[in-house]
Amino acid sequence: MDSVTQIVLGASIQGAMLGRWQGRKALVYGGLLATLPDMDVLLDYGDAVADMTYHRGFSHSLFVLAALATAMALVIRRFGPSVAYSGRRLWLTLLLVLCTHPLLDSFTSYGTQLFWPLDTPPVAISSIFIIDPLYTFPLLAAMLVGLCIGLQRSGMRWQYAGLALSSLYLASTLGGKWMAESQLNNALQAQGIEAQHTFSSPTPFNTLLWRVVAIDGDQYYEGLVSWLDSRPPELEALPRHASAAAAVLAGSTQYERLRWFTEDMLRFDLIDRQWVATDLRLGMTGYHPFRFALAEQVPGSDGTRLINHTELWPTPPANIASLRALGARALDAHYNISLAELAAPLSLPPHQQQ
Secondary structure, eight states: HHOOOOOOOOHHHHHHHHHHHHHHHHHOOOOOOOHHGGGGGGSOOOSHHHHHTTTGGGGOHHHHHHHHHHHHHHHHHHHHOOOOOOOOHHHHHHHHHHHHHHHHHHTTSBOTTTTTOOOOOOOOOOOSSSSSHHHHHHHHHHHHHHHOSSOOOOOOOOHHHHHHHHHHHHHHHHHHHHHHHHHHHHHHHHHHHOSSEEEEOTTTTTTEEEEEEEEEETTTEEEEETTTTTOOOOOOOEEOOOOHHHHHSTOOHHHHHHHHHTTTOOOEEETTTTEEEEEEEEEEEEOOOOOOEEEOOTTTSEEEEESSSOOOOOOOOOOHHHHHHHHHHHHOEEEEEOOOHGGGGGGSSSGGGO
């Protein structure tokens, strides 16, 4: 989730747990501590693919954060001032502030390695967009009220209410996930498609309209489905070029890393003599922020060579008109959006995507 959401979540947790003794400082301490797992973005893992796939790695491991909470609690109790609350309450507070960060992240589509160093795939429940105002607002309101009036009786109630409302909303997103996947399965059966992998996630800033994807060899299908729809989505076939890319990218560690991290939810395009991989899970149709050139054609020959040091492929800003169209589609099942048209720029050079 975005940094603001992580800050207000950590603030409300520590405010609810220790606000009676720490006062407003609990909100500040909790907000700062909650940002700690994301400090791994300051690390350089070698190239763009590594930076993407190692983010939310060790720093988001429940094992690492539990150990860190224990060490911090011991140090604070040993060297900090005498306080009225117990060491167990302090430890539980630190544990909740730290561990709710990656747990919340795991509900997004990115992928969070909760069980690092175990060799398990990243957890990506994909039931909430990375920025969702309806989740953030109750926590933000609770923090601001607590800072204004303090954490006495009414201020504490605001923390409890903010945590309860945001948690209920997060739980409701699982219902949206079930709805979207049920509608996707119905559409696949109706169109006779045998998908190898499927994926669903809410469209930006809401959980009313969902984007569904089905991988089928060298093509994939996309559709949109809303809570207000009365029938399964119409799936549009889009090119994926997976077989051609697999032949070219054999031996590429970046290619294999991306396949593992995304569970093979990838699209490949030959653009300006470079093979570009696109993570289809993130962003929205036609706008995917994580794209990488993994190989290039050798000038003057038909051969290709792998790109050892990958960089992010240039991505134009998100199309505001597309966001408005998605908003209209969420409320009107008959509002027509051509996903093929939205996705068409993915095969174009960056200077032609404006």
